[in-house]
Amino acid sequence: MPSSYRSPSHFPVLQSTQVRSAADRAAILEAPGFGRYFTDHMVRVDWSKDGGWDTGAVLPYAPLTMDPASMALHYGQLIFEGLKAYEQPDGSVATFRPTANAQRFQNSARRLAMPELPTEIFVDSLHALVDIDRDWVPAGGGENALYLRPFMISTEVGLGVKPANSYAYLLIASPAGAYFPRGVEPVSVWLSTEYTRAAPGGTGEAKCAGNYAASLIAQAQAADEGCDQVVWLDALEHRWVEEMGGMNLYFVYGSGPTARIVTPSLSGTLLPGITRDSLLTVARGLGYTAEEDKISTDSWRADAASGALTEVFACGTAAVITPVGVVKSAEGEFTVGDGGAGPIAMQLRNALLDVQTGKGADTHNWMHELTPSRTA
Numbered sequence: 600m601p602s603s604y605r606s607p608s609h610f611p612v613l614q615s616t617q618v619r620s621a622a623d624r625a626a627i628l629e630a631p632g633f634g635r636y637f638t639d640h641m642v643r644v645d646w647s648k649d650g651g652w653d654t655g656a657v658l659p660y661a662p663l664t665m666d667p668a669s670m671a672l673h674y675g676q677l678i679f680e681g682l683k684a685y686e687q688p689d690g691s692v693a694t695f696r697p698t699a700n701a702q703r704f705q706n707s708a709r710r711l712a713m714p715e716l717p718t719e720i721f722v723d724s725l726h727a728l729v730d731i732d733r734d735w736v737p738a739g740g741g742e743n744a745l746y747l748r749p750f751m752i753s754t755e756v757g758l759g760v761k762p763a764n765s766y767a768y769l770l771i772a773s774p775a776g777a778y779f780p781r782g783v784e785p786v787s788v789w790l791s792t793e794y795t796r797a798a799p800g801g802t803g804e805a806k807c808a809g810n811y812a813a814s815l816i817a818q819a820q821a822a823d824e825g826c827d828q829v830v831w832l833d834a835l836e837h838r839w840v841e842e843m844g845g846m847n848l849y850f851v852y853g854s855g856p857t858a859r860i861v862t863p864s865l866s867g868t869l870l871p872g873i874t875r876d877s878l879l880t881v882a883r884g885l886g887y888t889a890e891e892d893k894i895s896t897d898s899w900r901a902d903a904a905s906g907a908l909t910e911v912f913a914c915g916t917a918a919v920i921t922p923v924g925v926v927k928s929a930e931g932e933f934t935v936g937d938g939g940a941g942p943i944a945m946q947l948r949n950a951l952l953d954v955q956t957g958k959g960a961d962t963h964n965w966m967h968e969l970t971p972s973r974t975a
């Protein structure tokens with residue numbers, strides 16, 4: 600990175616003196632996996648009760664120095680987002696619906712009594728980091744992307760329980776390989792009736808770290824039952840399907856052009872995924888009936904048995920769409936369709952990926968350019 604580097608954003612830049620060599624970077628980009636390697640820089644913007652948001656800066660990626668009594672470490676005010684930047688066919692880098700992530704970040708902040716980061720600062724930070732670390736964006740043409748992880752923590756020092764009076768917003772980035780390097784494979788799921796992810800009035804709608812901490816034991820139980828993922832049910836009756844704990848769910852009834860595609864309604868206890876929301880639109884654009892409704896585990900089992908239910912899939916930023924094959928619970932086991940990846944799941948997956956990677960037309964104006972082509 601030449602020292603004449605000028606950020607396209609309003610952030611001042613402190614360039615890293617330890618930028619990895621082109622050879623090291625190429626070796627990492629060869630097989631990045633997920634969330635294992637981080638780029639050379641990060642963005643930080645601090646908030647204080649008296650001063651509001653500061654100017655912020657692009658900084659060298661480095662460990663944070665924190666007082667051990669920082670409130671985030673004790674009371675868990677920690678929210679995050681996740682989105683991907685893809686190299687486009689023209690060499691520019693673009694991301695998908697970043698203002699939707701910015702708004703969800705604000706909603707999460709409100710629920711955890713944290714300050715709301717303005718959308719402009721959120722989007723500007725994406726520009727700043729992707730621009731300075733442009734060389735870390737995997738080559739386009741496939742499903743590789745640069746995963747962007749915005750997050751916010753409370754930084755006030757003290758053990759009194761209250762909303763903190765200072766916070767840090769941070770953005771880091773990590774190259775990510777294709778989620779299914781050997782082709783899309785269906786997952787098996789465990790219906791959890793012992794544990795609850797979210798209850799009415801709780802934090803299920805917020806993308807906060809604590810939701811994940813509370814879910815790990817059920818994920819471990821699913822693994823013990825021989826399943827890949829846990830499916831969460833409602834807290835009151837353990838009967839209504841909510842989500843997969845990191846991905847939302849979709850149910851396909853029938854087949855061909857008359858298929859009906861249903862996702863559990865946003866009841867206040869599931870995370871409003873941006874992939875989930877986008878797929879309602881994509882599915883309707885392809886001519887399907889797509890709607891939100893309540894789905895019970897009894898109807899899941901009965902409709903799979905009768906054949907009315909033909910496909911189930913999960914969706915989220917990381918995998919886009921993951922088919923669900925086998926379903927296990929305390930009451931036994933059943934299979935949806937033939938247990939393989941269904942044609943509608945794959946059609947929707949390709950349609951959404953085509954928009955994100957620039958292969959297909961962006962008819963809804965969902966793509967947002969973060970940095971132009973190098974030759975532009």
Ligand SMILES: *Cc1c(COP(=O)(O)O)cnc(C)c1O
Pocket residue numbers: 681806842844845846847870871872873874875914915916917
């Ligand atoms: C992030 C997340 C999702 C998926 O949201 P996308 O915006 O589609 O990536 C689903 N469930 C939970 C619990 C999540 O944290």
